[in-house]
Amino acid sequence: MELLTGEIEASPIVGFCKSVISRHTETWPPKEEALAEEFVEWLGLKTFLTRDKLIELCLSKRVNLSFVELPPELRGFNCSYQDKTEVVITQHETVLGADLHNISHEFREVLENGFVELGHSTLGAGDSLEVRAEHFAMSARMMVVAREIPAYLDTVSNAESTWVRYLGFGVLGFVGLVYLLSCVLLPHFEEIESQTNRQRYIRT
Amino acid sequence: MENFGSYMRRLRKSKGLTLKQVETQAKVSNAYISQIERGLRKPPHPDILKRLAKTYDVPHRELLVVAGYLEEDSEAIAARRNVEKAFEHVRTDPSFKQGTRLKGTHLSLETKRFIVEMYEKLTQRSLLKEGA
Numbered sequence: 001m002e003l004l005t006g007e008i009e010a011s012p013i014v015g016f017c018k019s020v021i022s023r024h025t026e027t028w029p030p031k032e033e034a035l036a037e038e039f040v041e042w043l044g045l046k047t048f049l050t051r052d053k054l055i056e057l058c059l060s061k062r063v064n065l066s067f068v069e070l071p072p073e074l075r076g077f078n079c080s081y082q083d084k085t086e087v088v089i090t091q092h093e094t095v096l097g098a099d100l101h102n103i104s105h106e107f108r109e110v111l112e113n114g115f116v117e118l119g120h121s122t123l124g125a126g127d128s129l130e131v132r133a134e135h136f137a138m139s140a141r142m143m144v145v146a147r148e149i150p151a152y153l154d155t156v157s158n159a160e161s162t163w164v165r166y167l168g169f170g171v172l173g174f175v176g177l178v179y180l181l182s183c184v185l186l187p188h189f190e191e192i193e194s195q196t197n198r199q200r201y202i203r204t
Numbered sequence: 205m206e207n208f209g210s211y212m213r214r215l216r217k218s219k220g221l222t223l224k225q226v227e228t229q230a231k232v233s234n235a236y237i238s239q240i241e242r243g244l245r246k247p248p249h250p251d252i253l254k255r256l257a258k259t260y261d262v263p264h265r266e267l268l269v270v271a272g273y274l275e276e277d278s279e280a281i282a283a284r285r286n287v288e289k290a291f292e293h294v295r296t297d298p299s300f301k302q303g304t305r306l307k308g309t310h311l312s313l314e315t316k317r318f319i320v321e322m323y324e325k326l327t328q329r330s331l332l333k334e335g336a
Contacts, residue, residue, distance in 0.1 A: 071315040073312060074304055074315055078304075079301065080301045081301075086322065102305055106305065130305075133305075
Protein backbone atom coordinates (compact mmCIF):
# COMPACT_ATOMS: atom_id res chain seq x y z
CA MET A 1 0.00 0.00 0.00
CA GLU A 2 2.83 2.35 0.86
CA LEU A 3 4.45 1.56 -2.45
CA LEU A 4 1.25 2.52 -4.25
CA THR A 5 1.09 5.85 -2.42
CA GLY A 6 4.72 6.47 -3.25
CA GLU A 7 4.07 5.81 -6.93
CA ILE A 8 1.15 8.20 -7.03
CA GLU A 9 3.07 10.98 -5.33
CA ALA A 10 6.01 10.44 -7.64
CA SER A 11 3.92 11.79 -10.53
CA PRO A 12 4.39 15.57 -10.78
CA ILE A 13 0.97 15.91 -12.40
CA VAL A 14 -0.85 14.12 -9.60
CA GLY A 15 1.22 16.10 -7.11
CA PHE A 16 0.13 19.34 -8.78
CA CYS A 17 -3.51 18.21 -8.84
CA LYS A 18 -3.34 17.38 -5.13
CA SER A 19 -1.95 20.79 -4.25
CA VAL A 20 -4.60 22.54 -6.36
CA ILE A 21 -7.33 20.51 -4.65
CA SER A 22 -5.96 21.36 -1.22
CA ARG A 23 -5.91 25.10 -2.03
CA HIS A 24 -9.38 25.19 -3.56
CA THR A 25 -11.29 22.65 -1.45
CA GLU A 26 -13.72 25.27 -0.19
CA THR A 27 -14.62 26.58 -3.62
CA TRP A 28 -14.25 23.47 -5.78
CA PRO A 29 -14.13 23.48 -8.76
CA PRO A 30 -11.77 26.41 -9.28
CA LYS A 31 -12.30 28.86 -12.11
CA GLU A 32 -10.25 28.20 -15.23
CA GLU A 33 -8.39 31.49 -14.67
CA ALA A 34 -7.29 30.39 -11.20
CA LEU A 35 -6.27 26.98 -12.48
CA ALA A 36 -4.36 28.56 -15.35
CA GLU A 37 -2.50 30.87 -12.97
CA GLU A 38 -1.33 27.91 -10.90
CA PHE A 39 -0.43 25.94 -14.00
CA VAL A 40 1.70 28.74 -15.48
CA GLU A 41 3.57 29.09 -12.20
CA TRP A 42 4.01 25.31 -11.85
CA LEU A 43 5.28 24.70 -15.36
CA GLY A 44 7.31 27.92 -15.48
CA LEU A 45 5.81 29.20 -18.74
CA LYS A 46 7.05 32.44 -20.27
CA THR A 47 5.93 34.55 -23.21
CA PHE A 48 8.75 33.72 -25.54
CA LEU A 49 9.93 30.14 -25.29
CA THR A 50 11.52 28.06 -28.00
CA ARG A 51 10.14 24.63 -28.75
CA ASP A 52 13.26 23.09 -27.22
CA LYS A 53 12.66 25.01 -24.00
CA LEU A 54 9.01 23.93 -23.94
CA ILE A 55 10.10 20.31 -24.37
CA GLU A 56 12.55 20.74 -21.50
CA LEU A 57 9.89 22.28 -19.22
CA CYS A 58 7.46 19.45 -19.94
CA LEU A 59 10.14 16.85 -19.40
CA SER A 60 10.80 18.32 -15.96
CA LYS A 61 7.20 17.29 -15.18
CA ARG A 62 7.74 13.89 -16.78
CA VAL A 63 5.59 14.71 -19.79
CA ASN A 64 7.04 13.93 -23.21
CA LEU A 65 6.28 16.81 -25.56
CA SER A 66 6.87 16.52 -29.27
CA PHE A 67 6.11 18.57 -32.37
CA VAL A 68 5.28 16.32 -35.27
CA GLU A 69 3.36 16.08 -38.51
CA LEU A 70 -0.21 15.38 -37.41
CA PRO A 71 -3.23 14.39 -39.51
CA PRO A 72 -4.76 17.58 -41.01
CA GLU A 73 -7.69 17.87 -38.59
CA LEU A 74 -5.52 17.48 -35.46
CA ARG A 75 -3.88 20.41 -33.71
CA GLY A 76 -2.83 18.56 -30.61
CA PHE A 77 -3.09 15.23 -28.87
CA ASN A 78 -2.45 13.92 -25.38
CA CYS A 79 -2.43 10.46 -23.91
CA SER A 80 -1.55 8.80 -20.64
CA TYR A 81 -0.86 5.23 -19.76
CA GLN A 82 0.31 4.19 -16.31
CA ASP A 83 3.05 6.70 -15.40
CA LYS A 84 3.69 7.80 -19.01
CA THR A 85 2.18 10.97 -20.46
CA GLU A 86 2.67 12.23 -23.99
CA VAL A 87 1.64 15.56 -25.50
CA VAL A 88 1.94 15.89 -29.25
CA ILE A 89 1.53 19.22 -31.02
CA THR A 90 1.34 19.90 -34.73
CA GLN A 91 4.63 21.19 -36.13
CA HIS A 92 2.82 23.28 -38.80
CA GLU A 93 1.28 25.93 -36.57
CA THR A 94 1.36 29.25 -38.38
CA VAL A 95 -0.58 31.40 -35.92
CA LEU A 96 1.72 33.12 -33.43
CA GLY A 97 1.28 31.79 -29.89
CA ALA A 98 -0.53 28.67 -31.01
CA ASP A 99 2.11 26.32 -29.56
CA LEU A 100 1.58 27.69 -26.07
CA HIS A 101 -2.19 27.57 -26.53
CA ASN A 102 -2.12 23.98 -27.79
CA ILE A 103 0.19 22.80 -25.01
CA SER A 104 -1.98 24.45 -22.35
CA HIS A 105 -5.09 22.92 -23.90
CA GLU A 106 -3.60 19.43 -23.88
CA PHE A 107 -2.29 19.84 -20.32
CA ARG A 108 -5.75 20.88 -19.15
CA GLU A 109 -7.10 17.55 -20.38
CA VAL A 110 -4.23 15.67 -18.73
CA LEU A 111 -4.86 17.56 -15.47
CA GLU A 112 -8.54 16.66 -15.61
CA ASN A 113 -7.55 12.98 -15.67
CA GLY A 114 -5.53 13.66 -12.51
CA PHE A 115 -8.45 15.41 -10.82
CA VAL A 116 -10.79 12.57 -11.74
CA GLU A 117 -8.34 10.00 -10.35
CA LEU A 118 -8.31 11.94 -7.09
CA GLY A 119 -12.12 12.06 -7.05
CA HIS A 120 -12.29 15.80 -7.79
CA SER A 121 -13.51 16.24 -11.34
CA THR A 122 -13.87 19.91 -12.27
CA LEU A 123 -16.65 19.19 -14.75
CA GLY A 124 -20.30 19.46 -13.90
CA ALA A 125 -23.19 17.89 -15.77
CA GLY A 126 -23.26 19.21 -19.32
CA ASP A 127 -19.77 20.71 -19.11
CA SER A 128 -17.50 20.10 -22.06
CA LEU A 129 -13.83 19.51 -21.31
CA GLU A 130 -13.00 20.74 -24.81
CA VAL A 131 -14.63 24.11 -24.11
CA ARG A 132 -13.05 24.34 -20.65
CA ALA A 133 -9.64 23.47 -22.07
CA GLU A 134 -9.93 26.27 -24.65
CA HIS A 135 -10.86 28.74 -21.89
CA PHE A 136 -7.97 27.45 -19.79
CA ALA A 137 -5.50 27.81 -22.68
CA MET A 138 -6.54 31.43 -23.32
CA SER A 139 -6.28 32.21 -19.61
CA ALA A 140 -2.86 30.55 -19.37
CA ARG A 141 -1.46 32.74 -22.17
CA MET A 142 -2.87 35.84 -20.45
CA MET A 143 -1.37 34.79 -17.12
CA VAL A 144 2.00 34.32 -18.74
CA VAL A 145 2.11 37.94 -19.91
CA ALA A 146 0.49 39.25 -16.71
CA ARG A 147 3.38 37.74 -14.73
CA GLU A 148 5.95 39.47 -16.91
CA ILE A 149 4.40 42.94 -17.24
CA PRO A 150 5.76 44.28 -13.89
CA ALA A 151 9.33 43.47 -14.95
CA TYR A 152 8.87 45.20 -18.32
CA LEU A 153 7.27 48.24 -16.68
CA ASP A 154 10.14 48.41 -14.23
CA THR A 155 12.69 48.35 -17.03
CA VAL A 156 10.89 51.10 -18.96
CA SER A 157 10.38 53.34 -15.92
CA ASN A 158 14.11 53.17 -15.22
CA ALA A 159 14.94 54.76 -18.57
CA GLU A 160 16.71 58.09 -18.08
CA SER A 161 15.25 59.99 -20.98
CA THR A 162 11.61 61.07 -20.64
CA TRP A 163 10.78 60.49 -24.31
CA VAL A 164 12.28 56.98 -24.15
CA ARG A 165 10.06 56.26 -21.15
CA TYR A 166 6.95 57.51 -22.98
CA LEU A 167 7.91 55.57 -26.06
CA GLY A 168 8.53 52.46 -23.95
CA PHE A 169 5.17 52.72 -22.21
CA GLY A 170 3.49 53.27 -25.57
CA VAL A 171 5.14 50.22 -27.12
CA LEU A 172 4.40 48.11 -24.04
CA GLY A 173 0.76 49.16 -24.07
CA PHE A 174 0.40 48.43 -27.78
CA VAL A 175 2.20 45.07 -27.66
CA GLY A 176 0.26 44.10 -24.51
CA LEU A 177 -3.05 44.93 -26.15
CA VAL A 178 -2.19 43.00 -29.31
CA TYR A 179 -1.02 40.03 -27.24
CA LEU A 180 -4.18 39.98 -25.11
CA LEU A 181 -6.34 40.18 -28.22
CA SER A 182 -4.36 37.37 -29.78
CA CYS A 183 -5.02 35.20 -26.68
CA VAL A 184 -8.77 35.62 -27.03
CA LEU A 185 -8.94 35.55 -30.81
CA LEU A 186 -6.43 32.77 -31.50
CA PRO A 187 -9.08 30.07 -32.12
CA HIS A 188 -10.74 32.41 -34.66
CA PHE A 189 -7.39 33.16 -36.34
CA GLU A 190 -6.76 29.42 -36.56
CA GLU A 191 -10.16 28.89 -38.13
CA ILE A 192 -9.53 31.67 -40.67
CA GLU A 193 -6.11 30.18 -41.45
CA SER A 194 -7.67 26.75 -41.83
CA GLN A 195 -10.37 28.16 -44.19
CA THR A 196 -7.73 30.05 -46.20
CA ASN A 197 -5.70 26.89 -46.64
CA ARG A 198 -8.79 25.06 -47.77
CA GLN A 199 -9.58 27.83 -50.29
CA ARG A 200 -5.98 27.78 -51.54
CA TYR A 201 -6.27 24.02 -51.91
CA ILE A 202 -9.47 24.39 -53.88
CA ARG A 203 -7.87 26.96 -56.17
CA THR A 204 -4.81 24.84 -56.96
CA MET B 205 -22.44 1.12 -45.41
CA GLU B 206 -23.92 4.50 -44.44
CA ASN B 207 -26.01 6.04 -47.24
CA PHE B 208 -24.43 8.79 -49.29
CA GLY B 209 -26.72 11.61 -48.15
CA SER B 210 -26.26 11.09 -44.43
CA TYR B 211 -22.53 10.56 -44.96
CA MET B 212 -22.30 13.94 -46.72
CA ARG B 213 -24.33 15.65 -44.02
CA ARG B 214 -22.13 14.17 -41.27
CA LEU B 215 -19.02 15.26 -43.14
CA ARG B 216 -20.27 18.84 -43.53
CA LYS B 217 -21.35 19.10 -39.89
CA SER B 218 -18.03 17.70 -38.70
CA LYS B 219 -16.27 20.50 -40.57
CA GLY B 220 -18.65 23.04 -39.04
CA LEU B 221 -19.73 24.30 -42.45
CA THR B 222 -23.13 25.65 -43.45
CA LEU B 223 -24.74 24.81 -46.78
CA LYS B 224 -24.09 28.40 -47.85
CA GLN B 225 -20.37 28.11 -47.02
CA VAL B 226 -20.12 24.87 -49.00
CA GLU B 227 -21.84 26.61 -51.90
CA THR B 228 -19.28 29.42 -51.82
CA GLN B 229 -16.26 27.16 -51.50
CA ALA B 230 -17.22 24.28 -53.79
CA LYS B 231 -19.32 26.29 -56.24
CA VAL B 232 -22.23 23.89 -55.84
CA SER B 233 -25.77 25.17 -55.19
CA ASN B 234 -26.78 24.89 -51.53
CA ALA B 235 -30.24 23.65 -52.52
CA TYR B 236 -28.64 20.85 -54.52
CA ILE B 237 -26.38 19.85 -51.59
CA SER B 238 -29.37 19.92 -49.26
CA GLN B 239 -31.29 17.58 -51.59
CA ILE B 240 -28.31 15.22 -51.79
CA GLU B 241 -28.02 15.16 -48.02
CA ARG B 242 -31.73 14.38 -47.67
CA GLY B 243 -31.43 11.56 -50.17
CA LEU B 244 -33.66 13.30 -52.72
CA ARG B 245 -30.92 13.31 -55.36
CA LYS B 246 -28.50 10.69 -56.59
CA PRO B 247 -24.80 11.21 -55.79
CA PRO B 248 -23.46 14.03 -57.99
CA HIS B 249 -21.05 13.75 -60.90
CA PRO B 250 -17.42 12.83 -59.98
CA ASP B 251 -16.28 16.36 -60.96
CA ILE B 252 -18.60 17.87 -58.36
CA LEU B 253 -17.46 15.26 -55.84
CA LYS B 254 -13.88 16.38 -56.49
CA ARG B 255 -14.78 19.96 -55.48
CA LEU B 256 -16.70 18.74 -52.43
CA ALA B 257 -13.78 16.50 -51.41
CA LYS B 258 -11.49 19.53 -51.38
CA THR B 259 -13.98 21.56 -49.37
CA TYR B 260 -14.39 18.79 -46.82
CA ASP B 261 -10.68 17.89 -46.73
CA VAL B 262 -11.26 14.24 -47.58
CA PRO B 263 -9.70 12.17 -50.36
CA HIS B 264 -11.64 12.32 -53.63
CA ARG B 265 -11.44 8.56 -53.81
CA GLU B 266 -13.29 8.25 -50.49
CA LEU B 267 -16.28 10.17 -51.85
CA LEU B 268 -16.21 8.17 -55.08
CA VAL B 269 -16.34 4.94 -53.07
CA VAL B 270 -19.21 6.10 -50.84
CA ALA B 271 -21.07 7.41 -53.91
CA GLY B 272 -20.71 4.01 -55.53
CA TYR B 273 -18.55 5.11 -58.49
CA LEU B 274 -15.61 3.04 -57.29
CA GLU B 275 -15.29 -0.13 -55.34
CA GLU B 276 -12.86 -0.16 -52.49
CA ASP B 277 -10.29 -2.86 -53.14
CA SER B 278 -10.23 -5.73 -50.68
CA GLU B 279 -6.83 -4.72 -49.31
CA ALA B 280 -8.04 -1.19 -48.51
CA ILE B 281 -11.19 -2.57 -46.90
CA ALA B 282 -9.11 -4.93 -44.74
CA ALA B 283 -6.76 -2.08 -43.74
CA ARG B 284 -9.69 0.18 -42.87
CA ARG B 285 -11.35 -2.54 -40.78
CA ASN B 286 -8.07 -3.24 -39.03
CA VAL B 287 -7.67 0.42 -38.03
CA GLU B 288 -11.32 0.76 -36.98
CA LYS B 289 -11.08 -2.39 -34.86
CA ALA B 290 -7.82 -1.28 -33.26
CA PHE B 291 -9.23 2.20 -32.60
CA GLU B 292 -12.28 0.72 -30.91
CA HIS B 293 -9.94 -1.27 -28.66
CA VAL B 294 -7.98 1.89 -27.80
CA ARG B 295 -11.16 3.89 -27.19
CA THR B 296 -12.52 1.35 -24.74
CA ASP B 297 -9.30 0.61 -22.85
CA PRO B 298 -9.88 2.29 -19.45
CA SER B 299 -6.16 2.33 -18.64
CA PHE B 300 -5.39 4.51 -21.67
CA LYS B 301 -6.57 8.11 -21.50
CA GLN B 302 -6.43 10.35 -24.53
CA GLY B 303 -7.67 13.69 -25.78
CA THR B 304 -7.37 15.77 -28.91
CA ARG B 305 -7.60 19.35 -30.10
CA LEU B 306 -9.50 18.93 -33.34
CA LYS B 307 -10.47 21.16 -36.24
CA GLY B 308 -14.11 20.07 -36.35
CA THR B 309 -15.38 16.84 -34.88
CA HIS B 310 -14.73 14.30 -37.61
CA LEU B 311 -12.07 11.70 -36.85
CA SER B 312 -10.57 10.55 -40.13
CA LEU B 313 -9.08 7.12 -40.60
CA GLU B 314 -5.65 8.78 -40.62
CA THR B 315 -6.32 10.29 -37.18
CA LYS B 316 -7.60 7.01 -35.81
CA ARG B 317 -4.46 5.30 -37.09
CA PHE B 318 -2.33 7.99 -35.41
CA ILE B 319 -4.12 7.47 -32.07
CA VAL B 320 -3.67 3.71 -32.34
CA GLU B 321 0.04 4.21 -33.09
CA MET B 322 0.37 6.41 -29.98
CA TYR B 323 -1.35 3.69 -27.98
CA GLU B 324 1.07 1.13 -29.34
CA LYS B 325 4.02 3.37 -28.45
CA LEU B 326 2.90 3.88 -24.85
CA THR B 327 1.61 0.42 -24.06
CA GLN B 328 4.22 -1.50 -26.08
CA ARG B 329 1.34 -3.50 -27.56
CA SER B 330 0.88 -4.18 -31.22
CA LEU B 331 -2.66 -3.80 -32.55
CA LEU B 332 -2.31 -2.84 -36.20
CA LYS B 333 -0.12 -5.74 -37.23
CA GLU B 334 -1.85 -8.46 -35.26
CA GLY B 335 -5.38 -7.10 -35.12
CA ALA B 336 -6.97 -6.02 -31.84
